[in-house]
Amino acid sequence: MIELREVSVRYGKNLIDALKNVTAVIPERSVSCVMGPNASGKTTLLKAIAQLVDYKGIIEFDGRDARKIVKTLRRVLAYVSAVEVRDLLGVTVLDLLVYSRYPVSDKFLTSIKDVEESVKTAESMGIKHLLRRRVNELSSGELQKVLIASAIVRSPEILLLDEPESHLDMRSKIWLSRFLKSMSDKITIVLSTHDPYFASLTCDYLMLLSRGRLVFSGPLDQLLRNPGVLEEVYDTPFTTVEVGDYEVLIPLPFKPQG
Numbered sequence: 001m002i003e004l005r006e007v008s009v010r011y012g013k014n015l016i017d018a019l020k021n022v023t024a025v026i027p028e029r030s031v032s033c034v035m036g037p038n039a040s041g042k043t044t045l046l047k048a049i050a051q052l053v054d055y056k057g058i059i060e061f062d063g064r065d066a067r068k069i070v071k072t073l074r075r076v077l078a079y080v081s082a083v084e085v086r087d088l089l090g091v092t093v094l095d096l097l098v099y100s101r102y103p104v105s106d107k108f109l110t111s112i113k114d115v116e117e118s119v120k121t122a123e124s125m126g127i128k129h130l131l132r133r134r135v136n137e138l139s140s141g142e143l144q145k146v147l148i149a150s151a152i153v154r155s156p157e158i159l160l161l162d163e164p165e166s167h168l169d170m171r172s173k174i175w176l177s178r179f180l181k182s183m184s185d186k187i188t189i190v191l192s193t194h195d196p197y198f199a200s201l202t203c204d205y206l207m208l209l210s211r212g213r214l215v216f217s218g219p220l221d222q223l224l225r226n227p228g229v230l231e232e233v234y235d236t237p238f239t240t241v242e243v244g245d246y247e248v249l250i251p252l253p254f255k256p257q258g
């Protein structure tokens, strides 16, 4: 369980309050989604959990203060952001996966096990054909999958994904949704997304940010029953529709009459 108490982040000279007094409990072994408009603080929230930005307040992992277990977190927590790695070196995908295992490699030395695990992960994620390709030559969608693989290959206990569905085509999005759900009995996953459809297919628990403040947190079902919360944040009407066995949230182009 990840607990945030009164977490605030203020950036540099501009004194921008990216997060303001966010208090939430993120359940373990589930998929949680952070949603909210542009600049509402989603990435900042993930970075605060990953201990990548300074924050006020308290973040605890199973009751332990994150600031006191930073070394442990480096081993058990993986943070993935496609936005921030565009300048990756010309290494191959296999190299990237093998290097990514560094924090969990036996005595921090690369072994045959690291290569085997990398190939196994690539296979399970349908990217084995990319192993010999250079990372900086991949398409955005291919890169997204490779980056998620570079986190999965470390067998993290906590996986933070910044907009993992961006750049993926519909088939890959649906695949990713199923894949993350299937991983969530072993891993605590927190992701940010702009896509309410993807969020409702994928997430058990949702957090909604508006200008750095948490305006909703709760199980998916609660948001499905009350899509008006999304309307308040996005100034756009939302509705819940049934799609096969699922209920999903979608924005409406116009306010319904009456």
Ligand SMILES: Nc1ncnc2c1ncn2[C@@H]1O[C@H](COP(=O)(O)OP(=O)(O)OP(=O)(O)O)[C@@H](O)[C@H]1O
Pocket: 011, 012, 014, 016, 017, 018, 036, 037, 038, 039, 040, 041, 042, 043, 044, 045
């Ligand atoms: N390194 C930084 N220095 C200064 N301000 C920053 C920095 N990073 C983010 N911000 C500001 O903090 C606020 C929240 O940004 P953040 O990236 O967390 O939002 P977001 O919800 O992820 O946005 P988007 O959906 O557009 O990716 C924004 O106003 C942004 O301009």
